[in-house]
Amino acid sequence: MKTGSDYETYETVIGLEIHAQMKTSSKMFCGCPTTFGEEPNTQTCPVCIGMPGVLPVINKLALEFTIKTGVALGCKISPFSRFARKNYFYPDLPKGYQISQYELPICEGGFVMLNVDGAERRINLTRIHMEEDAGKNIHEGAGSFSYVDLNRAGVPLMEIVSEPDIKTPKEAAAYVRKIRTVLRYLDVCDGNMDEGSLRCDANVSLRPQGVKELGVKTEIKNINSFKFIEKALEYEIQRQTRVLNEGGRIIQETRLWNTTAGITESMRSKEEAHDYRYFPEPDLVPLIADKDMIERIRKQIPELPDEKIQRFISEYKLPAYDADLLAAERHTAAWFEETVSLGANPKDVSNWMMGELMRLLNEKGIAIEASVLRPAHLNGLIKLVSDGTINLKTAKTVFEDMFNTGKTAEEVVKEKGLVQISDVGELEKTVEVVITENPNETARYKAGETKLTGFFVGEVMKKTKGKANPKAVNEILRRLLG
Amino acid sequence: MELFRLTIAEAAGLISKNELAPLALTESVIGRIGALDSRVGAYITVTKDIAMEQAGRLSAGSRGNNPLYGIPMAVKDNMCVKGVRTTCASKILENFIPPYESTVTNKLQEAGYCLTGKTNLDEFAMGSSTENSGFFTTKNPWDISRAPGGSSGGSAAAVAADMCIAAIGSDTGGSIRQPASFCGVVGLKPTYGLVSRFGLVAFASSLDQIGPITKTVEDAAIVLNAIAGGDNRDSTSVHDAIPDYTASLSGDLNSLNLHGLKVGIPEEYFIDGMDREVEAAVRAAIEEMKRLGAEVVSIKLPHTAYAVAAYYIIATSEASSNLARYDGVKYGMRAAGSDLIGTYMETRAKGFGQEVKRRIMLGTYALSSGYYDAYYKKAQQVRTLIKRDFDEVFKYVDVIATPTSPTTAFKIGEKADDPLQMYLSDIFTISVNLAGAPAISIPCGFDSGGLPVGFQLIGRHFGEATILKAAHAYERAAGWYKRRPSI
Numbered sequence: 002m003k004t005g006s007d008y009e010t011y012e013t014v015i016g017l018e019i020h021a022q023m024k025t026s027s028k029m030f031c032g033c034p035t036t037f038g039e040e041p042n043t044q045t046c047p048v049c050i051g052m053p054g055v056l057p058v059i060n061k062l063a064l065e066f067t068i069k070t071g072v073a074l075g076c077k078i079s080p081f082s083r084f085a086r087k088n089y090f091y092p093d094l095p096k097g098y099q100i101s102q103y104e105l106p107i108c109e110g111g112f113v114m115l116n117v118d119g120a121e122r123r124i125n126l127t128r129i130h131m132e133e134d135a136g137k138n139i140h141e142g143a144g145s146f147s148y149v150d151l152n153r154a155g156v157p158l159m160e161i162v163s164e165p166d167i168k169t170p171k172e173a174a175a176y177v178r179k180i181r182t183v184l185r186y187l188d189v190c191d192g193n194m195d196e197g198s199l200r201c202d203a204n205v206s207l208r209p210q211g212v213k214e215l216g217v218k219t220e221i222k223n224i225n226s227f228k229f230i231e232k233a234l235e236y237e238i239q240r241q242t243r244v245l246n247e248g249g250r251i252i253q254e255t256r257l258w259n260t261t262a263g264i265t266e267s268m269r270s271k272e273e274a275h276d277y278r279y280f281p282e283p284d285l286v287p288l289i290a291d292k293d294m295i296e297r298i299r300k301q302i303p304e305l306p307d308e309k310i311q312r313f314i315s316e317y318k319l320p321a322y323d324a325d326l327l328a329a330e331r332h333t334a335a336w337f338e339e340t341v342s343l344g345a346n347p348k349d350v351s352n353w354m355m356g357e358l359m360r361l362l363n364e365k366g367i368a369i370e371a372s373v374l375r376p377a378h379l380n381g382l383i384k385l386v387s388d389g390t391i392n393l394k395t396a397k398t399v400f401e402d403m404f405n406t407g408k409t410a411e412e413v414v415k416e417k418g419l420v421q422i423s424d425v426g427e428l429e430k431t432v433e434v435v436i437t438e439n440p441n442e443t444a445r446y447k448a449g450e451t452k453l454t455g456f457f458v459g460e461v462m463k464k465t466k467g468k469a470n471p472k473a474v475n476e477i478l479r480r481l482l483g
Numbered sequence: 484m485e486l487f488r489l490t491i492a493e494a495a496g497l498i499s500k501n502e503l504a505p506l507a508l509t510e511s512v513i514g515r516i517g518a519l520d521s522r523v524g525a526y527i528t529v530t531k532d533i534a535m536e537q538a539g540r541l542s543a544g545s546r547g548n549n550p551l552y553g554i555p556m557a558v559k560d561n562m563c564v565k566g567v568r569t570t571c572a573s574k575i576l577e578n579f580i581p582p583y584e585s586t587v588t589n590k591l592q593e594a595g596y597c598l599t600g601k602t603n604l605d606e607f608a609m610g611s612s613t614e615n616s617g618f619f620t621t622k623n624p625w626d627i628s629r630a631p632g633g634s635s636g637g638s639a640a641a642v643a644a645d646m647c648i649a650a651i652g653s654d655t656g657g658s659i660r661q662p663a664s665f666c667g668v669v670g671l672k673p674t675y676g677l678v679s680r681f682g683l684v685a686f687a688s689s690l691d692q693i694g695p696i697t698k699t700v701e702d703a704a705i706v707l708n709a710i711a712g713g714d715n716r717d718s719t720s721v722h723d724a725i726p727d728y729t730a731s732l733s734g735d736l737n738s739l740n741l742h743g744l745k746v747g748i749p750e751e752y753f754i755d756g757m758d759r760e761v762e763a764a765v766r767a768a769i770e771e772m773k774r775l776g777a778e779v780v781s782i783k784l785p786h787t788a789y790a791v792a793a794y795y796i797i798a799t800s801e802a803s804s805n806l807a808r809y810d811g812v813k814y815g816m817r818a819a820g821s822d823l824i825g826t827y828m829e830t831r832a833k834g835f836g837q838e839v840k841r842r843i844m845l846g847t848y849a850l851s852s853g854y855y856d857a858y859y860k861k862a863q864q865v866r867t868l869i870k871r872d873f874d875e876v877f878k879y880v881d882v883i884a885t886p887t888s889p890t891t892a893f894k895i896g897e898k899a900d901d902p903l904q905m906y907l908s909d910i911f912t913i914s915v916n917l918a919g920a921p922a923i924s925i926p927c928g929f930d931s932g933g934l935p936v937g938f939q940l941i942g943r944h945f946g947e948a949t950i951l952k953a954a955h956a957y958e959r960a961a962g963w964y965k966r967r968p969s970i
Contacts, residue, residue, distance in 0.1 A: 047583050051685040053576065054563045054585060056717050086804050088850070090827055097807020149812065210911035280859055283801055285718050404886045423933035 009205040011245065013238050014215055015167035016127075017137060019180055021159045021190040022134065022198040023066045029133040029157035030100065032058030037196050041139070041150035046261060051095030051153035056284050059084075064107070066189040066296050067131050068290060069360035070159060071108030073187055073305055074401050076129060078295050083281040084131075086273035089275045092149045101132035101160075103279040113183070115175045124176050125164040132158050132296040159190070160227040165204065167216065170234035177201055177230055178297060182306050186331045194226050201225075203234060206251070215335045216241075221265050223258045228365045233258040237265050309334055317347035324354055332473040340376035345383045353379055357400045373407030374400075394467055423470040425477065428461070431469070432477045435460045446482050485643040488967070491702040492580030494648060505553025507536035508648075509597045512555040516599065516646045519970060521610035524621045525631075527560045528568050528630035530959055531956045537597040550705045552595035557647035559638050561608055562693070563682040564588050567598070571684050573807045573815045574608045577836030579780070585682020586714045587651060587693050594709045599647045607806065608686040610634050611908045614899045616836040622895070622966040623665060625934055629892040632662030638696045639666040640905040644970055649697040650707055653683055655690045656794055657888070657912025661780040661925035663696055664887035664937020667926045667968070669821035669954070670696045671703045672912075674945050675919035678707075678723040679714030685805040687798035689720075694940040699964055700925060700955040701921075702730035707947060713905040716753035723945070730951040739956040741775040746953075747880035748781035752911055757889040764928035765886045771961055772884065782880060784872040789865045790914040791906060796849045796862035797917070802839075803846030809834060841902065872916040877943045882953050885911050887924040887937035911939060920946045925954045928962040935963075 028035055031048035048055045071078050085103035088317055103259060108129035115122040136154035140147045167173050181199055184190040192199045206218035219241070224233050255274070256265040304312070306328045313324035315336075327337045333354070340350045358379075362369055382399060385391045391399065391414055402413045414420060422428060435457055436443050446453045454475065461474045486508050489497070497503035513531050520526055534555055546552040558564060561571045563581035570576045578968035588598070605615035613621040613636035619635045623629040624644035631640040635652030639662035642650050652659040654672035656719030663670025671694045678693045685691060695706035708729060713722030748769060753762060772872055773779050811817035835843070849858035876883065888908050898904045915922045927938035942950035958964050 047581070049811060052581065052583070052814065053569070053571070053579065053808070054561075054581070054680075054682045055583070056681050056719075058716060058718055063684075086802050090807065090810060092810075092812045092823065095808060095813060097810060098804050136888060276852045277856075278804070278847065278852070280800060280804070280850055280855070283719075 005396050011209050011242060012208065012212075014165045014206045014208065014218075015170075015173050015234065016165035016204040017163045017167065017173060017176060018202045019161040019177060020200040020202075021161065021180075021184055021192075021389055023063050023157040023159060024191055025060055025062045025066065025157055025191055027060060028155035029060050029063055029131070030155055030444055031370065035156050037198075039083070039152055041148070041152060043155070044152040046251050049095070050151050050240055051097070053208060057282075059285060059288070060157055063131060064288065065298055066157075066187070067107050067129060069187050069302060070161075070184065070189055071111065071129050072128060072295065072299050073183055073302050074108075074111040074113060074129070074161075076108035076111030076126060078290050078423065079105060079107055079109060081105065081291055082285055082290070083287040084285045085279045086282050087132075088278040089165065091135070091138075092147070093138050093151070093154065095136065095154055099133060099135065100282055100285070102130035104281075105287075106130035107290065113176065113309055114129060115172060115180045117169075119126075123171060124166045124172075124409075127162040127164050129159055129161050132160060133172070134158050157482065165206075166350060170231040170400060171239070173203065174230045174236055177227070182329055186305055187304060188331075197225065199229060203230075203237075205237050205241065207232060207238065207245060207316060219252050219253065219265075220255045221473060222255060222268065225260075227261060229258060232263065236263065240265065298434065313337075317341065317371050319347060319351055323348075323351040323355060327351060329367070332368070336369050336376055340379050343376060343380035344381045346387075349383050349387075350379065353383070353400070356395060357403075361404045374404045376410060378403045378407075385410050385414060389421060389470060391419055391421050392467070392469075393448060394462075395421065419468060420466050421470045422465055423473050424446070428469060428473055429477055431461055431464050432457070432474065432481055437465065443482065457482075485645075487515040487648075489648060489967055490698045491550060491554050491598075491649050492699065493706050493710070494554060495552070495705070498553050499546060505538040505597065506535070508553060509534050511600075512599055512645075512647060512910045513669045513781075514913040515644075516873060519644055519646055520969070522622065522627060523624055523644050523646070524619050524947065525602055525644065525646055526600040527572060527603050527618060527637070529596050530567055531600075533567070533601050534597040537947040541595055546595070551591060551709050553597060554595075554648050555597045555599045556591065557602045557638055557641045557650040557776055558588055558601050559587070559604055559652050560791045561651070561653060561684040561686075561844075562588060562651065563684070564601070566600060567601065569601065569684070570617075571607045572604045572613075572615045572618055573834065573836070573839070575830070576684075577617070577816060579815050581682075586679035586716060587682065587710045589682075592712050599641075601643055602650060604637055604658075605634040606839050607684065607802070608634040608653055608655055608691075609802070609838050609842055611657070611661055611905050612893070612898070613637060614895065614897070615663050615836055616703055617836050619737055620822045623934075625667060625970045626892065626932070627970070628894055629934070630665065630895050632665030632888070632892065634658040634662070635670075635696060636662045636665075639663050639668055639670065642666065642668045642696050642698060643968055645967070647704050649695060651661045651693060651695050651706070651710075653686075654694045654912075654916065655686050655692075655798060655917050658907035659694050659696060660912050660922060660937070660939060661888045661909055663924045664898070664926075664935065664939075666890040667935030667963075667966070668696055668698060668960075669700050669703050669923065669925050669936075669964075670694065670709060671923045671947070672915065672921060673707060673711065674721075674921040675916075676719055676952055677711050677921070677945065677947070679712070679717040679720045680712055681716040683895060687965050688805060689801060690794075690798055699921070700951055701729065701732050701808050703733055703923065704951045704955075707951075721945075726948055727859055728948055728951055731948055732955045739775070739959050741772055741777035741953060741956050744772075744777040744882065744953055746772055746777045747876055747883045748779060748902050749782050749784045749787065749876075749883060749885060751784050751787040752885040754889065754910070757886065758891065758930070760930040761886050761888075761890060761936050764930070765884075765938050768927035768961065769884055770939045770956065772957055775956055775960055777953070780880060780882065782876045784869075784876065784883075784914065786865065786872050787839045787914055788870045790869055790917060791910055793862040793865040793869070794847065794913045795906065797866060798844030799842040800849045800859050801846065803843045803850065804810075806835075806839065806843055806863045838902065845945065862929075866917045869914050872884070873914075873918045873920055873941075878929040881946075882950055885939045885941065891930045891932070891934035893934055915941055921950060923950050923954050925958055928963060929966070
């Protein structure tokens with residue numbers, strides 16, 4: 002019997018459609034707020050609930066955000082594009098059509114570079130277009146009816162469509178992460194998959210190794226968390242492999258990822274697919290993106306993660322691993338650079354940030370830009386360590402204190418009397434006491450068991466409440482025991 | 484004096500001189516509606532209380548320079564007036580009360596109009612006789628056995644029967660001009676984009692345009708002054724400066740002439756099967772324009788023959804999408820079915836009339852996968868050719884003169900079972916909507932049965948001032964506007 006692991010005999014072809022909610026304060030075609038989590042149907046007006054006779058008006062910021070994203074991802078910005086209506090009936094779609102783009106999207110082409118398991122991969126984009134989100138149907142209670150919440154109806158979306166260039170679930174996840182990072186750098190989408198502000202549909206097909214034509218694909222919807230991108234794709238690849246190996250045929254269909262069961266399930270076949278009857282939206286005039294506008298937007302684009310990682314490596318001599326992590330978020334990168342600009346050693350800053358800072362931020366669920374611990378705090382702490390005022394062990398408790406209270410390192414050290422004891426005379430006395438109290442260990446040390454140094458240092462630290470300068474203690478020990 | 488017989492210009496003159504109180508004028512018109520509308524059926528909703536309240540609030544001191552101040556006007560029932568039932572003559576919206584105001588009625592309100600009510604139409608403006616109204620058919624005030632035309636038949640009949648001083652209509656393929664012609668009044672379809680469509684319940688978005696139906700050309704210019712102009716809520720409206728459309732209409736009767744005006748006559752528009760009396764009246768009107776000094780030349784609009792076909796593909800395609808929102812979920816009628824699909828089907832089956840369903844199906848078909856290129860796309864290409872026909876001709880002429888409709892008002896029921904015949908009554912008006920150009924219909928005589936004949940002047944894009952000037956000179960010289968129905 003063949004097993005799922007046989008899927009390596011097939012080549013996997015994956016293309017992704019990412020829906021990113023844009024971080025505009027108002028909706029795509031009306032002035033309603035886009036705030037998430039409000040009471041149902043409170044963020045609505047006659048336009049976004051599709052009342053008779055009302056008309057859409059384009060949100061200019063959403064247009065700029067999309068152009069910005071397109072420029073950042075190397076797309077060609079179409080000088081002339083237009084909106085189209087995608088027609089289908091559903092209660093969460095108040096007009097009976099979604100205003101989207103079809104024949105002439107605002108952005109075409111583009112690509113992202115990925116580094117997966119040490120290999121550089123280029124994933125090409127097909128297009129990026131704008132559209133409005135639908136509302137939400139809510140099924141709750143025992144009644145035979147559902148509720149409709151139109152707060153989300155009309156929220157601006159960017160749909161980023163990749164070419165079928167992705168070969169593994171891991172690459173797919175890396176691709177989504179990369180897109181998310183860029184969107185967050187551009188500050189056009191908050192990338193929050195839990196709240197649905199970043200959603201992803203995947204087209205998956207298999208073909209025998211070496212074959213050029215694409216196999217029959219399935220589309221997987223409802224992948225609403227990072228964790229599930231790989232899981233859903235892995236499941237679907239195994240399912241398709243099994244079908245093919247058993248001599249079956251893949252049916253072109255839309256499948257839904259079932260988070261609880263961990264499987265994909267058939268939602269509708271190609272025959273049941275909607276005929277969306279796309280046609281140009283007559284209520285909106287074509288979009289003209291002239292060169293000046295594109296140039297103006299291009300100038301707003303900050304340094305992007307790829308460039309930043311390279312710069313961190315060359316400018317701060319950081320290992321690639323550190324640079325990758327620090328550049329993953331715009332605010333983290335800025336925090337790092339601000340600390341370094343205050344004079345701290347880049348690698349020290351990186352170590353603190355990747356270690357203690359990330360740990361505490363994650364534990365407390367705080368965003369780096371919201372933390373009371375500022376770059377100046379860390380810079381102060383690093384200074385106290387490097388000038389020997391405190392040792393590294395003390396520094397960790399000081400760090401946590403600063404993180405919790407917002408006090409400076411100097412304040413914490415002073416208040417708690419944590420200044421390192423480097424006075425040789427004072428330390429010698431303590432070391433002598435430790436030697437006297439531990440004759441066994443002293444004898445073993447003298448007999449050549451030098452690894453007991455750690456034991457003696459530890460005892461000295463206990464007696465000094467961790468404030469002893471470890472370097473000085475080591476020297477004294479070597480002298481007195483040697 | 485029968486105040487309801489006044490034109491806007493006459494009433495405005497009296498109001499400005501404090502010789503007429505807005506309240507008295509409104510009372511007179513409301514009284515006229517009470518006396519006649521049971522026979523004509525122009526109104527779906529008479530807003531007597533609103534009109535009286537609006538008229539009562541007006542005072543002579545606050546009139547300013549506003550000729551619509553205190554003028555009782557009717558609005559076609561496919562334009563939203565906040566708090567007033569807006570039905571589109573459809574069962575599906577029978578009890579729909581919009582919580583927002585259309586831009587046009589908002590402007591009229593700012594100008595001080597008094598809303599007499601909402602007028603009948605073919606359901607969702609789909610038709611040429613008001614026979615497709617979901618409620619009742621409006622009668623032609625010249626002969627109540629005949630149709631008033633449509634779809635703005637209620638507005639045209641109300642103006643003709645003096646049940647308002649002026650009215651607002653909408654025109655997608657002739658829906659202002661054809662009923663104006665049938666009812667012997669003036670109807671102006673402005674250039675696409677000149678008047679905001681915000682609050683106009685959409686039939687075919689790329690063709691719909693709001694315009695005035697009035698007793699005289701001057702009144703049409705007065706109303707156009709009030710409603711024209713760009714609107715941030717309608718992306719297809721044009722934000723150019725608006726001229727004073729009444730400016731070119733002044734001057735005494737003897738000084739009115741058409742010297743220097745070049746009038747094109749498209750021979751394609753004088754078709755076989757056209758009513759001979761209509762043709763004779765229109766040809767006589769052209770002679771009158773010549774007499775007034777116009778130079779008349781023969782022109783060609785070679786793609787005219789394809790206009791009706793292209794129109795019925797584009798308009799129905801857009802309509803099929805525009806009317807998708809009436810699904811029984813959010814507002815309007817809901818006929819509950821056993822499940823969601825059942826509710827959709829029941830609601831739309833019971834809520835829409837035959838003609839609306841026919842057009843939704845035609846449009847759905849034309850946009851379907853595999854047919855789009857052959858129908859919708861081809862129709863749009865034809866539309867471009869038709870627009871080019873006009874652009875080409877307007878290099879040489881200032882206005883184009885044609886009949887408005889091939890016949891005078893037909894009998895109610897005469898064409899009701901033959902949609903194709905009905906579609907042909909808009910054959911001369913449809914090309915104008917496809918091209919987006921402005922056109923006006925003005926009375927140019929009567930047939931032997933005493934029914935009015937209309938004559939259409941088409942202008943360049945945003946050339947309203949030119950067609951209004953020409954129409955005004957003709958109207959004053961010919962004098963047909965003085966004859967009123969004896970209802």
